[in-house]
Amino acid sequence: MKRLLLLLLIAFNAQAQEIALLKYHGGGDWYANPTSLPNLIKFCNQNIQTRIKAKPATVEPSSPDLLSYPYVHMTGHGNVVFSDADVVNLRQYLAAGGFLHIDDNYGMDQYIRKEIKKIFPGNDLVELPSTHAIFQKPNPFPAGLPKIHEHDGKRPQAFGIFVEGRLVLLYTYETDLGDGWEDPEVNNDPAEVRQKALKMGANIIAYIFAN
Numbered sequence: 001m002k003r004l005l006l007l008l009l010i011a012f013n014a015q016a017q018e019i020a021l022l023k024y025h026g027g028g029d030w031y032a033n034p035t036s037l038p039n040l041i042k043f044c045n046q047n048i049q050t051r052i053k054a055k056p057a058t059v060e061p062s063s064p065d066l067l068s069y070p071y072v073h074m075t076g077h078g079n080v081v082f083s084d085a086d087v088v089n090l091r092q093y094l095a096a097g098g099f100l101h102i103d104d105n106y107g108m109d110q111y112i113r114k115e116i117k118k119i120f121p122g123n124d125l126v127e128l129p130s131t132h133a134i135f136q137k138p139n140p141f142p143a144g145l146p147k148i149h150e151h152d153g154k155r156p157q158a159f160g161i162f163v164e165g166r167l168v169l170l171y172t173y174e175t176d177l178g179d180g181w182e183d184p185e186v187n188n189d190p191a192e193v194r195q196k197a198l199k200m201g202a203n204i205i206a207y208i209f210a211n
Contacts, residue, residue, distance in 0.1 A: 017050065017209075020057040020066075022074040022100070026081030032105050033075055036181035043181075043198040044205050048138055052205075061086035066093045071208050072100050075178045077107035082115045091119050094161075094168040099208045102171045103178045106151050116161065116169065125159040125171060134158070134167070134207045139199035146196045148189070149176035166211065170204065177201060 021037055023030050037056040044050045059065050059072065062085040066072065072093075082090065094100060102112055116125065128134065130144035145156040156175035160167045179187050180197020189197075 018053045018057055018069060019071040019073065019205075020059040020069040022072050023058050023060050024074065024076075024080050024082070024086075026079040026111065028076040028078035028080050028108065028111070029105075030074070030076050032077060033178040033182050033186075035183040035186065036075070036178040037073060039183065040181045040198060040201045040205070044202050048202050048206050050205060050209065062089050064089075066090070067096060067098065070097070070099060071205060072098065073178075074100060074102045075105045075108075077105050078111070080108065080111045080115050082118055087118045094119070095163060098168070100169045101204060102169070103176070104171070104173050105176060105178055106149075109173060112171070116171070120161050120163075120169075123161050123163070125161060128158040128160050128167075128170075132158075134170070134203055137203065138206055139203055141200060141203070145172060145175050146200055147175055148180040148193060148197045149187070151176075167207075 019037065019041070021030070038054060041052045041054055041056065045052055056073075057065075057069065059069065061082060066089060090100065102108075102116075104112065113125070128144070130142060135141040135144050145158040147156045151174065154174045157173045159171040159173065161169035177197050177200060180189060180194050181201055184191075184194060
């Protein structure tokens with residue numbers, strides 16, 4: 001029923017979809033990439049015919065407003081702590097049809113894995129193969145998740161949590177997609193690198209609205 005209500009809400013707002021940034025607790029910089037989501041929204045609206053509001057919302061994990069957003073983005077470099085109320089609400093949101101994308105901006109990994117386990121104690125993060133649908137369209141990524149920024153010489157990895165066969169949580173690691181979405185002068189990334197990041201972001205958005 002809850003998933004049905006969320007899908008109906010999305011359909012009702014088809015002309016004005018809205019996505020959100022997660023404002024979490026624990027001391028991590030949830031606000032790390034202020035231009036990322038606006039740029040991704042603009043790219044998606046121009047290239048994959050979405051109608052997403054230009055300015056993303058900000059939502060806390062325990063807020064009832066969470067159910068208003070089909071896509072919630074989370075990023076940062078440091079500590080993350082989900083309260084019991086956060087855990088319950090996030091679990092309900094994801095079970096109801098929502099989607100959480102966590103993008104490690106370098107330094108989040110050791111904290112976020114423990115918090116994900118709070119939400120889904122019986123589910124393990126599973127690495128998505130390069131053949132997964134999220135890498136196929138509208139922009140093909142035959143090698144899987146692209147590398148945007150280099151930190152420790154590790155390969156980029158995309159992990160997921162599946163509930164009844166549906167991907168509900170995406171955790172992107174050692175890639176820095178959000179940095180690639182930022183304004184060009186923020187990180188001075190080459191245009192082709194920013195395009196890779198934005199195209200992968202568009203794939204994520206397209207996957208959510210198609211599923």
